[in-house]
């Protein structure tokens with residue numbers, strides 16, 4: 092994700108603390124209180140510019156969505172989209188996914204979406220891939236027993252790596268598709284990267300996995 096310096100981002104974060112929660116560890120085990128309902132919580136890691144989370148929140152108004160995005164200059168764009176949409180079932184966190192175990196209680200989350208995660212192709216950066224086993228360990232803890240990790244990418248190398256990582260971890264592959272768009276799944280919400288790379292003719296891979 093291209094990151095431009097946005098000098099106004101700090102002020103934006105300060106002015107929108109109702110949406111981009113500044114101290115998320117305080118809400119561990121209490122996210123439903125913040126949403127003021129008992130609806131299931133789905134999280135997206137690496138939300139980028141927010142098209143997916145806004146589209147999903149519109150399609151599933153009885154699900155609470157939380158977008159986690161590391162880059163401040165990117166999350167502000169996503170947050171503006173959320174504000175423009177008027178959706179009240181979305182919160183955002185400007186955090187590193189490494190912190191998720193301190194942000195969510197065991198089994199607090201119903202689904203995890205990983206969309207077009209950074210591939211980190213060099214071996215020495217393997218630990219940064221969001222499907223590396225240390226991340227899977229955290230996902231296993233915070234997901235409830237029926238929860239799924241749903242992963243989409245156009246990056247074949249990362250997809251192959253992730254399938255191996257999931258299966259080494261003992262996860263069940265519930266669904267694997269090598270051409271998501273051929274399924275014409277009416278519930279599929281495209282991300283910004285998905286639009287960009289499918290327009291270039293790249294196939295989109297998706298798998299749904301559980302622990």
Ligand code: SAM
Nearest residue numbers: 092137139160161162187188206207282283284
């Ligand atoms: N999901 C979006 C899409 O499909 O259009 C964005 C994809 S972009 C390639 C990956 C995003 O993940 C970037 O915005 C990056 O800042 C974010 N990211 C990477 N590692 C992360 C981490 N450890 N925690 C949170 N966000 C992360």
